Amino acid sequence: MEILTLQNICFSYGKVPVLKDVNYRFETGKMYCIIGRSGAGKTTLLSLLSGLAKPDGGSILYDGKDVAKLDKYAFRSKYIGVIFQSFNLLTKFTAVENVMLSMDIAGVKGKNKRQRAMELLAGVGLDEDEANRRVLKLSGGQQQRVAIARALSYDPQIILADEPTGNLDGETQKEIMDIFRSLAQQGKCVILVSHSPEVAAACDEKYELQKLSGKKEPKEKAAS
Amino acid sequence: MYLFKNALKCIGRAKGRNILIGIIALVIAVSACIGLSIRQAAESAKAETLEGMSVTAKISFDRQSAMQGMRPSADGASGGTQSGAFDREQFRTLMNGGTSLTLDEYQTYAAAESVQDFYYTLTAYFDGSDELEPVSSESETESESSAGAPGGGMSPGRTKGDRMGNMATGDFTVIGYSGDNAMTAFQTGSTTIADGVVFSEGTTERQCLISEELAAYNELAVGDTVTLANPDSETETYTLTVAGIYKNTEANDLSVSMFGVGQDPANQIYLSAAALQGILDASASASETTTDAATGQETETAVGSSLSATYVFADADAYHRFEEEVRTLGLDDSYTVSSADLTAFENSLTPLNTLSTMAGWFLLVILLIGAVILIVLNIFNIRERKYEIGVLTAMGMKKGKVALQFLAEILVVTMAAILIGAGIGAVSAVPVTNALLANQVESQQSSQLQLENNFGRGGNFKGGLQTAPDNLPTGGRGGFAALGQNVSNYVTEVNSAMNLTVLLQLLGIGLLLTLAAGAVSVLFVMRYDPLKILANRD
Ligand SMILES: Nc1ncnc2c1ncn2[C@@H]1O[C@H](COP(=O)(O)OP(=O)(O)O)[C@@H](O)[C@H]1O
Ligand SMILES: [Mg+2]
Numbered sequence: 001m002e003i004l005t006l007q008n009i010c011f012s013y014g015k016v017p018v019l020k021d022v023n024y025r026f027e028t029g030k031m032y033c034i035i036g037r038s039g040a041g042k043t044t045l046l047s048l049l050s051g052l053a054k055p056d057g058g059s060i061l062y063d064g065k066d067v068a069k070l071d072k073y074a075f076r077s078k079y080i081g082v083i084f085q086s087f088n089l090l091t092k093f094t095a096v097e098n099v100m101l102s103m104d105i106a107g108v109k110g111k112n113k114r115q116r117a118m119e120l121l122a123g124v125g126l127d128e129d130e131a132n133r134r135v136l137k138l139s140g141g142q143q144q145r146v147a148i149a150r151a152l153s154y155d156p157q158i159i160l161a162d163e164p165t166g167n168l169d170g171e172t173q174k175e176i177m178d179i180f181r182s183l184a185q186q187g188k189c190v191i192l193v194s195h196s197p198e199v200a201a202a203c204d205e206k207y208e209l210q211k212l213s214g215k216k217e218p219k220e221k222a223a224s
Numbered sequence: 225m226y227l228f229k230n231a232l233k234c235i236g237r238a239k240g241r242n243i244l245i246g247i248i249a250l251v252i253a254v255s256a257c258i259g260l261s262i263r264q265a266a267e268s269a270k271a272e273t274l275e276g277m278s279v280t281a282k283i284s285f286d287r288q289s290a291m292q293g294m295r296p297s298a299d300g301a302s303g304g305t306q307s308g309a310f311d312r313e314q315f316r317t318l319m320n321g322g323t324s325l326t327l328d329e330y331q332t333y334a335a336a337e338s339v340q341d342f343y344y345t346l347t348a349y350f351d352g353s354d355e356l357e358p359v360s361s362e363s364e365t366e367s368e369s370s371a372g373a374p375g376g377g378m379s380p381g382r383t384k385g386d387r388m389g390n391m392a393t394g395d396f397t398v399i400g401y402s403g404d405n406a407m408t409a410f411q412t413g414s415t416t417i418a419d420g421v422v423f424s425e426g427t428t429e430r431q432c433l434i435s436e437e438l439a440a441y442n443e444l445a446v447g448d449t450v451t452l453a454n455p456d457s458e459t460e461t462y463t464l465t466v467a468g469i470y471k472n473t474e475a476n477d478l479s480v481s482m483f484g485v486g487q488d489p490a491n492q493i494y495l496s497a498a499a500l501q502g503i504l505d506a507s508a509s510a511s512e513t514t515t516d517a518a519t520g521q522e523t524e525t526a527v528g529s530s531l532s533a534t535y536v537f538a539d540a541d542a543y544h545r546f547e548e549e550v551r552t553l554g555l556d557d558s559y560t561v562s563s564a565d566l567t568a569f570e571n572s573l574t575p576l577n578t579l580s581t582m583a584g585w586f587l588l589v590i591l592l593i594g595a596v597i598l599i600v601l602n603i604f605n606i607r608e609r610k611y612e613i614g615v616l617t618a619m620g621m622k623k624g625k626v627a628l629q630f631l632a633e634i635l636v637v638t639m640a641a642i643l644i645g646a647g648i649g650a651v652s653a654v655p656v657t658n659a660l661l662a663n664q665v666e667s668q669q670s671s672q673l674q675l676e677n678n679f680g681r682g683g684n685f686k687g688g689l690q691t692a693p694d695n696l697p698t699g700g701r702g703g704f705a706a707l708g709q710n711v712s713n714y715v716t717e718v719n720s721a722m723n724l725t726v727l728l729q730l731l732g733i734g735l736l737l738t739l740a741a742g743a744v745s746v747l748f749v750m751r752y753d754p755l756k757i758l759a760n761r762d
Binding site for chain 2: 043047050052053073074075076077078082084086088089090092093097101102104105106150
């Protein structure tokens with residue numbers, strides 16, 4: 001089932017164009033990789049997908065509806081789970097508090113939020129002690145797991161992850177990729193953004209994002 | 225609701241910052257609390273006193289304005305004289321007792337709607353007789369030898385135009401009261417009956433009250449008779465029956481006797497005004513008028529008297545209405561209506577009012593400085609939390625909610641500080657107010673004393689004399705009470721300063737400061753773009 005569609009997306013920071021005529025389609029139950037060199041505009045694209053920025057041209061459709069017409073806060077907090085490159089966790093809060101706050105913002109109903117948050121954290125490989133630790137005192141890999149648990153907390157259809165393996169060691173990388181794989185198997189649409197060919201190889205489909213030169217003309221088409 | 229949970233969590237996670245804000249808010253709260261308490265204390269002191277106070281007033285002749293009227297004006301069109309020369313005769317009449325209102329006139333004004341009660345006293349001076357000697361602290365011989373002294377036996381016959389007029393001095397001050405309500409000393413309990421009873425109200429029977437001292441000095445008891453003589457005509461005597469013996473519960477001022485034995489409270493004889501009027505009428509009909517050949521001045525022997533009428537009002541408002549009403553009832557502009565107790569009351573509040581005004585300014589300054597500090601602190605606070613704002617909005621929390629959460633955080637901290645501040649304020653407001661008030665009273669007194677010294681009235685004696693003529697008829701004592709009032713009757717203590725009003729005002733101030741500081745945070749939150757904040761972190 002097609003859940004997310006990008007139609008002719010264009011975006012520029014001021015006069016500097018970053019994205020031009022991007023046409024991607026994403027389906028549930030699949031794992032995608034958007035690959036590109038550093039500075040190609042991967043993070044920018046992810047910002048557009050998560051509603052943090054609006055495209056200058058083209059449209060993003062979520063389940064056939066134009067995201068621009070949806071409440072961006074609701075979209076961000078309910079329909080799409082984003083794992084930012086720098087995680088963007090509240091460092092003074094504990095892991096479980098971060099997850100619970102995310103549920104609160106999404107308006108998740110139910111009494112056992114703490115228990116559910118603990119289960120989610122356990123699911124991404126954090127024990128109880130780590131779950132109750134302030135994020136500041138967790139390692140990069142552990143923070144990555146908290147960010148994933150947080151993205152899953154309100155059970156969105158789409159999971160976006162920006163450089164999910166960026167600064168992790170090989171073993172941890174593999175564990176994290178396994179988590180994403182299992183999410184795709186559960187029927188979610190998993191979109192990973194990465195410069196790593198290894199990550200791309202582990203995905204079902206990949207889109208290559210070309211870095212635009214200072215001018216509007218794209219330089220080389222087949223660079224990977 | 226998670227918003228408030230989150231706010232509380234955030235306060236707990238940033239203790240240092242919030243303690244700093246809290247301490248500043250606490251300082252503001254305590255100062256504001258004390259400032260407000262002082263203002264409140266001044267308000268309630270005024271209200272309380274005014275509530276229980278029935279105001280009394282007198283109508284008196286205004287010499288100042290009368291003389292103004294007589295003085296020839298520059299264009300010579302003065303109402304008093306046409307020639308421009310000073311009219312001595314008119315001046316004498318003005319300065320004389322003749323200018324005081326008659327009982328009938330007083331009663332006309334008593335009919336004014338605002339008047340709650342009306343009474344008057346008649347005062348006359350008599351000499352004693354062989355079996356009735358005045359109590360005197362001076363030795364007998366000394367008293368006799370100083371015949372020229374005001375208290376001693378005056379030479380018979382005084383001129384009509386004399387400064388003291390027909391208010392001659394004798395050994396005894398005889399005071400006639402129009403009714404029980406006129407006997408203020410008995411009303412307040414500063415004088416009580418030791419033996420016998422007070423003559424019945426309004427009686428024409430010549431029944432009197434004498435002091436314990438006088439009774440002991442002359443070995444008199446209830447039921448005995450005493451004989452008073454006209455100081456100007458020794459053969460003209462009046463016999464009174466002693467109905468009761470009174471005692472002063474308040475200590476006598478020893479200096480009092482220096483005004484003459486007649487002024488000594490021990491030598492005051494009380495009776496009903498009707499009875500005294502009877503005596504005065506009898507004296508008037510027995511009066512002889514002689515004319516001095518040399519000066520052509522007329523002298524009469526009738527016992528003179530002075531009348532003092534007092535109007536009682538339910539409250540200060542009624543008194544102020546009365547001031548208007550008497551004019552429509554025809555009171556001339558050369559008479560003034562004045563209320564000694566209202567004036568005393570206003571004077572008594574001077575230090576407290578001064579303090580209250582100062583507290584008001586202090587409060588304003590504290591609030592302005594406090595608001596500025598809180599706003600600046602909050603700006604730093606918000607800038608520091610930029611990242612947090614970015615994360616929260618990126619997570620889908622609406623900016624309004626983020627702003628609200630931040631507002632809630634400041635609100636909780638400042639309100640907690642204000643509650644603690646109110647507690648500290650409640651404990652310290654009364655002692656602080658009283659300490660400040662004591663200071664204020666002291667400076668007020670010393671400046672007043674300085675003023676009196678400048679005028680050469682350093683001893684409070686003459687100050688007393690100045691007020692004495694107005695108050696004399698109430699029994700001499702009034703004059704001496706006024707003497708004390710001038711210097712020391714300030715409200716020097718408040719017993720409750722903090723109340724619900726202050727607490728509510730304080731909460732209002734807290735809310736105002738919080739909103740001022742919070743508005744800044746809202747502005748900042750609304751301005752921030754999560755994308756930029758988070759991008760900067762990369
Ligand atoms: N906030 C910004 N303002 C201006 N230019 C930006 C901003 N963020 C990114 N860029 C520029 O846009 C381009 C794409 O950046 P980004 O999306 O972060 O690339 P990637 O994530 O692929 O490394 C880069 O050239 C970067 O310098
Ligand atoms: Mg990037």
